[in-house]
Amino acid sequence: MTQQVSPSAKNAATSPTVFDPRIVVFACNWCSYAGADTAGVSRIQHQPHFRMIRVMCSGRIQPAFVFRAFEKGADGVLVSGCHFGDCHYIFGNERAVEQFAKTMNVVKLLGIEEGRLRLEWISAAEGGRFAEVINEFTDQVRALGPSPFAAEDAIAEIEAPEGGGCQHSDADSDSDAGGGGH
Amino acid sequence: MDAGRHPLIEVITNAEITGCEGGPGDFTVTVRKNPRYVGDDCVACGLCVDHCPQVGGNEFDMGLKARKAIYRPFPQSVPATYVIDSDACLNFMPHLDERQKRRLDKMAKFKRKIDPNYPPNILVCGHCSDACDVDAIDFDQMPEEISLDVGSILVAVGFQEFDARVLGAYGYGRLPNVVTSLELERMLNASGVTGGHVVRPSDLETPKRIVFIQCVGARGEGGRPYCSRFCCMNAVKDSMLIRQHDPVVEEITILYTDLRAFGKGFDDFVTRSKEAASAEYVRGRPAKVWHDPADDTLQVFVEDTRGHEQRRIPADLVVLSVAAAPNEGAVELAEIFGIETDAHGFIARRDPAVSAVETSREGVFVCGSAVGPQVIPDCVAQASATASRAQLYLTGHRHEEKAEPVEPMDLSGPPRVGVMVCHCGVNIAGVLDVEQLAADAAELTDVVVTSTDLFACSSTGQDELMETIKEHRLNRIVVAACTPRTHEPVFRETLARIGFNPFLLEMVNIRDQCSWVHAGTPEAAQNKARALIRMGVARARHLEPLQEGAAAMTRSALVIGGGIAGIQAATDLAVQGFPVTLVEKSNRLGGRLAEPNLMLLYPTMRPASEVLADKLRRLDASGARILLETEVENITGFVGSFEATLKGAVDEVLPVGAVILAVGADLHDPGAAFRFGELPNVVTSADLERRFVNGDDLGLGAEAPKSAAFVLCVGSREPKGFTGCSRYCCPTAIKQAMELNRRGIDTTVFYRDIRTISTGAEEMYREARGRGVLFVRVPPGHTPEIVGNGRAEAVRCYDELLDRRLEVPADLVVLSVGMRPRQPETDHFHEMLKASVGLDGFFLERHPELAPVETAVEGVLLAGTVQGPKDIVDSVAQASAAAAKAAVFLAHDQVRLDPAVAVVDPEICRGCGDCVEICQFHAPALSETAPGVFAAEINASLCKGCGTCASWCPSGAIAARHFTDRQVLAQIDAFFDEARP
Structure with a gap:
């Protein structure tokens, strides 16, 4: 406990840290990953706190991938694929929807807020939309704060700007983080 | 992008044709390559754009947005290099006005005064060449003439927008809030000018009321008699998109003449739009658009021909669905090639009724909207069809792949990872600390060596990579540079050259998805790049070498069905030298074209028998094997090695590499509807055609008729049944009505929408009206009623446009029956080949736009009406397209199999x-x-x-493979290996 408080206090002294969520984005090769590239080519700036993992089709994104991300401490997970009718593999994205529904059920069961997991369709041309989705989702996850499963360093960090309420949230997150490890 | 990357396709852009000599199989075409002033060294980093001081209008965004004088036309452009617009660039003096020129001269004189060695021909700007790291800018480029030796020429010059300023009453060009459909399209594009929001150009507010005006410049307006085909669906689509995106928009009104939702699934789309109430559909052509200065709104004056009133529809934004006009240079190009154009200035097909892609000259082919407006699925089918026909003149030039075998490197043992981080000039290094990234990567598990490079994709970068691999005996490579989508093939090719398994390469995207998009937060970008490299290395450690497989390809094809589509597909394949077997169930070839089915083909009125004889002559000459009275009992296997059990004329098991389904469609059986079967003088359109052929007096048991009526959409566009449009019936009915009219029979046509979308059909419709054929519009929910005792005497129906019931005499009633999936063939082949069938019962293409003739089953292709209703010319185009796609397989004696x-x-x-x-x-x-x-x-x-x-x-x-659980999970884990920064 004392270990956690000290770095956060130091942070608060130098510069008040805003919590930057850690977000995993799964994207299919043909649409969403390409959409992110299009955002790049068009230099559409967006928030940098996500890490992209490319798979060939959104249908490949199985629940276990999402769970592993949350288990390791992800604050948010975005699953993205082609729009309906655009799937390179005809109906892979429809399978993704079914898998996503299952994943979401378990995620809710685990006590992770619904807002930490999202499914989005982004086409290869929609660079602007990709940036929009990333910004919106990052803000949404930021508002939710660190994931209950997030590692301890994260929890220590957000205390500073939170102020009075931190004691409570710290206790909560701490116990949850402990639970997540088992 | 695929075309740009293809090793056998050379893309020459920014060029024009200046001459053409020779003949089919041996053309010499001269091409003038216009200078782009940017050399091939360009790495598309975009730095020049940041430094360019000069701004021009962006053509891709319809001038709604500005661009620099040096620019890339749009993000996915091929080639991915920049180009300087000499009309806007400061270095090209002629466009400058006198004052600017004097200023620049003065400046140059001044510079020469202080520096006597200052070159006399100074670059007046040169910001871009200063900014360019690879010295790609070259202002001295001159137009270059090259000459190409080719066997065939394909013309695909497309169309251009009709200039709506011609129709002054609509105010385009004068009123800022009147836009064209293409301008709207750029607004609706998520990465377009307004990020997907619709705005009024005058004040950038979201319009509350939007009015679409259809047929602007088409169907008689502005001197263009033809229909543009794609605008109806485009307006419907846009209305739905706007609704979904901007709830602020309160009203959308579409002013149309006929709603031409003729394509596969189009009618269902319109129904969905109507159910979602995305727009109000008003039938009428507005007289004018008036600007109300009081509140800066627009008023559209229109006669609502269904509601029977004059209306004044207020609007904040008016969208003109502008027609497709022929490309300006098309006529000139046609002259160079010696091919004919039609009356409107489009490239003319040899015979609009049957030649899908032939022009008036042998060896020159045409596809897409160069022949007149087309929808995308038809364009794509025609494009493949031209590819098939072009082969005719390329025999003996087929490219055989010559792969030199490379000794594979020994890559066994524990992972030894090499990490190469690319500067990409300042594209990456300008934001990220590349040396630090390499140093951090060196600390990661199994990383043996790290290096950095100014441009990893350059030839020196590639050489260094190969050296490093050999020197450090690496067996995994991580390249942190740009996107794998463009550069993975480049690196894989390099690795394959030295026998390094290309699947042991992992690319980390720190340019497109990091330095380019997080330039404002370099520290966070650095963290992201470090994490991405860490994740890439983790994944690389688990990568497995994969060997490309191969399966045998039986280089022959089976075409099932001997109608016009089957004949065309078999001919196209056989003339390319592939063994083809054409199987036909009945005892004659020709399907619906064979006598006594069809008399004359619209719009040329050429006898069907003549056309068919011509096609059969070509089939005979092609050397295809023809089996009449033979059925395909069973097909097993997969692409490359199908086995078809044939019964009938032969009794054998035929091995083939690809299968083309061309079994055609059935015609709808009206049953007892419209008193068909009960009254002798109620016949189907097919029956009427047969009677024309046989020289029948059409009396049907009584004296020759004095009046006749057509009922359209019998068995098409039915809410409970086939909901789609059968496409062929409108022009066919009009053709038949004109024949009756010619015989002095008073003819009335009962229709729902006239969909004369094929070449020349709209003109034919106009002519029929001019000759006195009556057209009665029947609204949904009303059905023409046949009156008569023992014989049809009249047809009674509500006329929507006159707003009253009317009864017209009819001694002959013709039911224009739609198309149906052919049974039991469809079920039979669906079961054996596992190719999917759509909701409408027709075989389902793999993608309506991208792959209209392919099925989800590799090696099984669709030709003609088996995929959905279409007319002869479209069936022929599809058949040739299917042949082209089959040839892709048959061209090699092996199918290469992706090991991933x-x-x-x-x-x-x-x-x-x-x-x-x-x-x-x-x-x-x-x-x-x-x-x-x-x-x-x-x-x-x-x-x-x-x-x-x-x-x-x-x-x-x-x-x-290549995306195993272990690989993906390692990537996820590696993200969280490092604590939060």
């Missing part, structure tokens, strides 16, 4: 069959491994490598 596919571990598989059910490509199949024990097996020939089954498998028996 799914594989089943039979030890773990419990044979549940879930993978068999979900796979659209029918790659997995259950087989009995031991008595009573089943396990799935995935056919690598059919697997596309999406990996969905690997995620779906309940027992974890399926691995998606």
Whole structure:
């Protein structure tokens, strides 16, 4: 406990840290990953706190991938694929929807807020939309704060700007983080 | 992008044709390459754009947005290099006004005064060349003439927008809030000018009321008699998009003449739009658009021909669905090639009724909207068709791949990872600390060596990479540079050259998805790049070498069905030298074109028998094997090695590499509707055609008729039944009505929408009206009623446009019957080939726009009406397209198999069959491994490598190669290896 408080206090002294969520984005090769590239080519700036993992089709994104991300401490997970009718593999994205529904059920069961997991369709041309989705989702996850499963360093960090309420949230997150490890 | 990357396609852009000599098989074409002032060294970093001081209008965004004088036309452009617009660039003096020129001269004189060695021909700006790291800018480029020796020429010059300023009453060009459909399209594009929002150009507010005006410049307006085909669906689509995107928009009104939703699934789309109330549909052509200065709104004056009133519709934004006009240079180009153009200035087809892609000259072909407006699926089918025909003049030039075998490197042992981080000039290094990234990567597990490079993709960068691999005996490579989508093939090719398995390469995207998009937060970008490299290395450690497989290809094809589509497909393949077997169930070829079915073909009125004889002559000459009275009893196997059991004229099992389905469609049987069968003088359109051929007086048991009526959409566009449009019936009915009219019979046509969308059909419709054929519009919910005792005497129906019931005499009633999937053939082949069937019962194409003749089953192709209703010329185009797609397979004696596919571990598989059910490509199949024990097996020939089954498998028996669980999980874990910054 004392270990956690000290770095956060130091942070608060130098510069008040805003919590930057850690977000995993799964994207299919043909649409969403390409959409992110299009955002790049068009230099559409967006928030940098996500890490992209490319798979060939959104249908490949199985629940276990999402769970592993949350288990390791992800604050948010975005699953993205082609729009309906655009799937390179005809109906892979429809399978993704079914898998996503299952994943979401378990995620809710685990006590992770619904807002930490999202499914989005982004086409290869929609660079602007990709940036929009990333910004919106990052803000949404930021508002939710660190994931209950997030590692301890994260929890220590957000205390500073939170102020009075931190004691409570710290206790909560701490116990949850402990639970997540088992 | 695919075309740009293809090793056998050379793309020459910014060029024009200046001459053409020779003949089919041996053309010499001269091309003038206009200078782009940017050399081939360009790495598309975009730095020049940041430094360019000069701004021009952006053509791609319809001038709604500005661009610099040096620019890339749009983000996905091929080639991915920049170009300088000499009209806007400061270095090209002529466009400058006198004052600017004087200023620049003065400046130059001044510079020469202080520096006597200052060159006399100074670059007046040169910001871009100063900014360019690779010295790609070259202001001295001159137009260059090259000459090409080619066998065939394909013309695909498309169309241009009709200039709506011609129609002054609509105010385009004068009123800022009147825009064209293409301008709207750029606004609706998420990465377009307004990020997907619709705005009024005058004040950038979201319009509350939007009015679409259809047929602007088409169907008689502005001197263009033809229909533009795509505008109706485009307006419907846009209205739905706007509704979904901007709830602020309160009203959308579409002013149309006929709603021409003729394509496959189009009518269902319109129905959905109507159900969602995305727009109000008003039938009428507005007289004018008036600007109300009081509140800066627009008023559209229109006669609502269904509501029977004059209306004044207020609007904040008016969208003109502008027609397609021929490309300005098309006529000139046609002159160079010696081909004919039609009256409107489009490239003319040799025979609009049957030649899908031929021009008036042998060896020159045309596709897409160069012949007149087309929808995308038809364009794509025609494009493939031209590719098929072009082969005729290329025999003997077929490219055979010559791969020199390279000794594979020994890459065994524990992972030894090399990490190469690219500066990409300042594209990456300008934001990220590249040396630090390399230093951080050196600390990661199994990383043996790290290096940095100014441009990793340059030839020196590639050489260094190969050296490093050999020197450090690396067996995994991580390249942190740009996107794998463009550069993975480049690196893979380099690695393959030295025998390094290309699947042991991992690319980390720190340019497109990091330095380019997080330039404002360099510290966070650095963290992201470090994490991405860490994740890439983790993944690389688990990568496995994969060997490209191959399966045998039987280089012959089976065409099923001997109608016009089957004849065309078989001919096209056979003339290319592939053995083709054409199987026909009946005792004659020709299908619906054969006598006594069709008399004359619209719009040329050429006898069908003549056309068919010509096609059959070509088929005979092609050397295809023809089996009449033969049926395909069974087909097994997959692409490259199908086996078809034929029964009839022969009794054999035929091995083929590809199958073309051309079994055609049935005609709707009206049953007892419209008193068909009960009254002798109620006939179908097919029956009427047969009577024309036989020289019948059409009396049907009485004296020759004095009056006749056509009922359209019988068995088409029915809410409970076939909901689609049959496409062929409108022009056919008009053709038949004109024939009756010619015989002095008073003819009335009862229609719902006239959909004369084929070449020349709209003109034919106009002519029919001019000759006195009556057209009565029947609204949905009303059906013409046949009146008569023992014989049809009249037809009674509500006329929507006159707003009253009327009764017209009819001694002859013709039912224009729609098309139906042919049964039992459709079910039969669906079951054997596993090719999907759509909701409408017709075979389903793999993608309506991108792959209109392919099915989800590799090697099974669709030709003609088996895929959905269409007329003769469209069937012919599809057939040639199918032949072209089949030739892609047959051109090689092996099918190359991508090794990055799914594989089943039979030890773990419990044979549940879930993978068999979900796979659209029918790659997995259950087989009995031991008595009573089943396990799935995935056919690598059919697997596309999406990996969905690997995620779906309940027992974890399926691995998606190159994206295995272990690889993906290692990537996830590596993200969180480092604590939060």
